[in-house]
Amino acid sequence: MAPQGLGRAGLLAVVVTVLAWASAFVVIRFVAPWLSPGALSLGRLLVATVALSAMTSLPRLGGGTRLARLRALPQRVRWLVVLVGLAWFALYNVALNAGEQHVDAGTASMIIQIAPLLVAVLAGTLLREGFPTPLVVGLAIALAGTVLIGVASGTADAGERPAGGSPGLGVALVLVSAVAYAGALVAQKVVLRHLSGLVVTWAACAVGTVALLPFAGELVRGLAAAPAVVWWAVAYLGLVPTALAFSTWAYAMGRSDAGRLATTTYAVPPVAIALGWLLLGEVPLLLAVVGGVVCLVGVAVARRPARRRTSVATG
Numbered sequence: 001m002a003p004q005g006l007g008r009a010g011l012l013a014v015v016v017t018v019l020a021w022a023s024a025f026v027v028i029r030f031v032a033p034w035l036s037p038g039a040l041s042l043g044r045l046l047v048a049t050v051a052l053s054a055m056t057s058l059p060r061l062g063g064g065t066r067l068a069r070l071r072a073l074p075q076r077v078r079w080l081v082v083l084v085g086l087a088w089f090a091l092y093n094v095a096l097n098a099g100e101q102h103v104d105a106g107t108a109s110m111i112i113q114i115a116p117l118l119v120a121v122l123a124g125t126l127l128r129e130g131f132p133t134p135l136v137v138g139l140a141i142a143l144a145g146t147v148l149i150g151v152a153s154g155t156a157d158a159g160e161r162p163a164g165g166s167p168g169l170g171v172a173l174v175l176v177s178a179v180a181y182a183g184a185l186v187a188q189k190v191v192l193r194h195l196s197g198l199v200v201t202w203a204a205c206a207v208g209t210v211a212l213l214p215f216a217g218e219l220v221r222g223l224a225a226a227p228a229v230v231w232w233a234v235a236y237l238g239l240v241p242t243a244l245a246f247s248t249w250a251y252a253m254g255r256s257d258a259g260r261l262a263t264t265t266y267a268v269p270p271v272a273i274a275l276g277w278l279l280l281g282e283v284p285l286l287l288a289v290v291g292g293v294v295c296l297v298g299v300a301v302a303r304r305p306a307r308r309r310t311s312v313a314t315g
Contacts, residue, residue: 026280027241069195077191083183115181
């Protein structure tokens with residue numbers, strides 16, 4: 001059920017966001033044979049940075065003032081922007097891309113769902129928001145689900161694994177991306193007191209792009225040897241799951257209760273699994289699906305307190 005108060009435009013924004021983020025997991029798997037994790041991350045962020053630069057230049061979005069706003073920030077907050085860019089846009093993307101060379105898109109999308117709980121743990125520790133009982137219980141349930149996913153991946157027969165993949169390593173790498181994402185969201189929470197979500201996304205994306213420039217040579221060589229469809233796939237990742245989806249999510253956030261809206265990201269794993277099956281012929285192992293469901297139950301339990309938490313499941 002869609003969150004109340006969204007309206008047709010808001011509901012459309014949610015649908016676009018969920019489809020875009022779910023599709024990212026599938027497109028990453030598709031591109032993996034041609035581009036290294038670092039090269040793919042750089043290509044995606046280059047496209048996204050250009051698109052977000054154009055979007056933040058629009059007068060109604062504060063165009064022409066974004067650099068002035070960044071310069072006016074306290075030094076501590078500017079460093080937090082850098083941290084968000086390094087953790088979320090650089091490390092997250094590289095680790096996720098590397099992980100998806102070893103596990104299927106659906107499994108990766110399920111593992112990422114533990115990020116909201118990691119955010120809550122970090123917020124409780126660093127921002128002193130506390131550890132209510134439902135959070136502790138939900139964390140335990142979600143960790144059990146993650147273990148099930150790891151066991152399923154580790155015991156899979158050779159024919160059930162991605163070609164040349166090491167499922168255990170893949171699960172570990174996707175977990176690294178979830179940790180990086182969670183840490184970035186906690187830092188972003190502080191930055192958002194000073195800047196709009198779109199400007200923060202643009203600045204962090206630019207930081208991530210600069211950090212990944214050492215992969216420029218790999219990107220050029222990989223694209224030169226890849227078919228045209230890979231070029232389009234990289235452009236899609238930058239334009240749709242990154243630039244567009246973050247914007248549609250922000251639009252929906254402004255028109256609905258944040259806690260209720262966050263539950264719509266539960267739809268990302270099943271949509272990713274369906275797209276992976278339709279487009280790549282990949283289906284997660286049954287035990288991995290069970291583990292993913294357990295993870296979602298854990299997240300749902302952790303969100304029972306009245307305190308509102310916002311999370312997203314990006315791709």
